[in-house]
Amino acid sequence: MSTLNLDPWTATLFLSGVLALSTLVMYLVYITLSRKTPQTSSEYSEPYIGGEPASVIKSVDVSVRNLFWGVVRGAGRRLYTFLRDQMHNGILNDWGVYMLSYIGLLTLIALIYFMR
């Protein structure tokens, strides 16, 4: 019985080629079998996402922003509050604090290096 040892590159390329081919086949099957006219119903036009109150949804289409805040709210609200309001708040002097601390860190390393 012969074995075929592929290196990771060729294997990945081969596999992704197979995947692309099968996706294409599935897509072709899908478009041949799928309905030509979309199914509509009034019940589906009221989206409700992840505990988000319906009042924030202005249009029929769910706003991407609401969707994402719905997702990230549970996960990292405090993190995002810190990142947006403490770091990326657009005030030049607050950036300067981080940048200057970085200079301080680098010069501290230089100091440690040549004073040892």
Next chain:
Amino acid sequence: MSELNTFLFNILLFSLFFNVGISLYGIFARPSLIKKIIALTIFSDTANVLAIAVGYRGWPSPSQPPIPPVITTTEPSIDDLTWFARQAVDPLPQALVLTAIVIGLAVTLFLVFLTLQVYRLYGTTDVRRVARLRG
């Protein structure tokens, strides 16, 4: 005499380093854009003076201070050149500083125009209020 020279020269260099700190404070912590630009010019001039000071040399002899790197004859002999090279200061930092001055001036000039435009559009040069971009 030479001890005094060394002492004064070292004081000059320490004050330059101190100046680096002060001007960086001005750039990073003062709220006004105009003051930031002024501090930036102080900062780049400090760097330039530092470079010039590095190119300076000790006095060739007790009575003879260093001379600028300019030959005063048009047909120098080898002896003239040897004498010149033993007296003159380092010309390279001066040339580098000449380049750095022009660059600093060009950047400052453009920043001044930008600040003018910021003032036209925002009505202020306080960076705490010139902060429409966030997040």
Next chain:
Amino acid sequence: MYYLSVGVLVPSLIGLAFVLPLLGMIIKNIKFFHAYASAASLYALVVAAYNFSIVVKEGVKAYPFGGWWPPIGISYELDEVNSLIALLTASVMFLITLYSAWYIRDLKDAPYYYTLLLGLEVGMLGCIYTGDAFNLFVMLEVMSISAYALVGFYRNKPEAVEAAIKYGLFGAVATTLYFIGLVFIYASFGTLNMADLTNKVTLFWGYDLVSGYYYGQVYAATAIALALSLWAFTFKSAVFPNHFWLPDAHPEAPTPVSAALSGLVVNVGVYATFRFLYTIFNPFSAVSGLRDLILLVTLVLGLASGLIGALMMAVQDDIKRLLAYSTISHIGLVLVGLSIGSSLLSKPGSQAFVDGLTGAFYHLINHSLGKSLLFLTAGVIIYAAGGTRRLDELGGVARRNPLLGAALIIGVLQLLGIPPFGGFFSKYLLYASYLEAGAPYISVIINVISAISLLGYVRLLYAALFTTPKREFVRASALPTIILLILSVACLITGILSPIMSEWLRRFVEATTSRDGILNYWLQGYLIFWGR
């Protein structure tokens, strides 16, 4: 043997920019300027490609300006890595200039725009080609001031002017700090030439005939100079604590300029870091202890900016701002790859070392292609959606135009790292190198960064592709579509040819960072006159 093309490219290109403002006052037909700028960048592309072919064929090439011995005069020095990055820069800039012909088709101030764009290209090429540390300072300023002016080009948009002043003010500080670092280098080493510095730091031959021996305590001077110049370079490449300007500046520039800034300008900082930490202060040098410390810092900062860029992507409302944060994330990954050279992680020349550096440069190339593709696509999308940049209002623009949609998907897959696109293979190399180096937690963090960035990319795809079109969209013309097609094919090629490309890059990296390579860099750059 000198090649004139090595030396003449950058100085001759700036002359083409010198006459543009005056021509703008004389010639009123804007088509002329589109043709002029495209011809100029085509010239740069041809010469850069020629230089690359020379270097691949004959090894490191130096060009002494004015015929002076390099430590006395300035020299350009091309090895495999920088000639490749220059070729990448010139080719992407060519496409961007062509795209500009569509993007600013009815802007009557096109001459100013093209002058600054040419200045940007000259600055980048000069930074990449140069073999002199002070000339690097000058070229960084050429590049930066064009970038500031281009960011503030829409002078009546408050955001654009605000972003430009923020970028310009701190950018000036960064380059001045680099200048102070150079003062320390000159004061103690007595030279500014990179090849000569390499010699003196690595003690190939300590003393040298033109610049002598040391004039000061070189350890202290190197420590200060490296600290200050690393700050400047990480500012230019927008690595974590110095990244704040990027998400403001890149979106506010005209879209082709955003592509150039995000795809190419940040590379210059990475390249300069590489040149300083792998050629001048190389792993074999006397200051390798300092190098290890500094590379640990860049490793941490690279991971931090990868994470922060990926996290911030998810909450952006603005399509260009989202892409700008993605740039921060990817440059962080490239820097993580560059940090492999710390002796705590790998020995020079070992599998992990070469893999990491290959991965870094491969990722740099993939990111340049993918990010400029995405920004240029974003330009067409914004145009088609009627000028809005908000993700909520895009409403499935790309659905109406299959080519646009394909370009968007390809760009996203390239950056996200999905096979068969190049991004996957470069991320795989970074991942594998840290596994090999015995630091699997870093490999895990690299994957986590990719996973987090998925949130942002999905959001982009969703907004531009999967929402229902709400209104009639304007159709884009053929020119931008062709450019997007070219870049998409390039992204696909970097993936499909990845076995060949990674093999090439590996050879380049080995040739540049091995002990012989560094010795050769010095010999070619400094002993240029005796070597012939």
Next chain:
Amino acid sequence: MRIKKFLVLSSLIILVLTLSLAFTKGALGHYPLPLPGVRLLASWYLFTTLNPQYPVFTAMSPEAVTAIVWDYRGLDTLFETAVFFLAIVGALALMRGISLKSALNNASNRVGDGGLSLICKTAARLLTPLIIVVSASIALHGHLTPGGGFQGGSAAAVAPLLVLVIFSVYFLLSKGVSEKPMLILRTVGLVGIYLTALAAVLIGLFTGLNAYVFQNQPKPDAPLGLPAQISGALISGSLLFFNVFEYLAVAGGFTLVFILLSIPEEVVKSFIGGETHE
């Protein structure tokens, strides 16, 4: 907020202390500073800046700084000029489309009126030509004495600045010193610098001789050189040309900037008021 202040101050203190400590350790040169002599590289410059005995290894200029600026490290200076050029183009792009032509025709801006007192005006009339003459002398002797194109050019730009402050910007414009002539002057200077930098290469291409970009005097492997003397007067090859062209470019550029900066705010507002982008 306190932690931010603490971070800023401590980082600055660390920076200053580290720089000072590095200096005392000898990072800027071994103690005692200043070093007793110059660095070896500098003495090469000093030896070869004017060395007629070795015509293939000299810049033929008695002024070592100018020789470094325009010959040994000419590339830096070309791109330094390019930075200045790009800054001015950036400023022009910020002020694009704004001109004083319409305001010039306005009756309230008549040329003769306004300005400072008669004493100032008379002094300015006397000084302006003198400033131009002195600045030209600074530029033309740049290869012999301290000075040069940039210094001369910036001195020359004081003359229009003086007129601008003492009379008015309208007076300056009525004398023909407006944006377009200054831009032409600047472009002439820049193209001159560019052609001088490439002169040796261009001649080399025609004659088939080896030549370098920025070459001034002949080199051992590149026999082509620009003349160092004209009928006994030292012109140092390309340095004189560089200085003259830089003089024109810098004088034009600064005058352009001064004119742009002196456009009244209400004129600017009237132009950029209703403008939109994208």
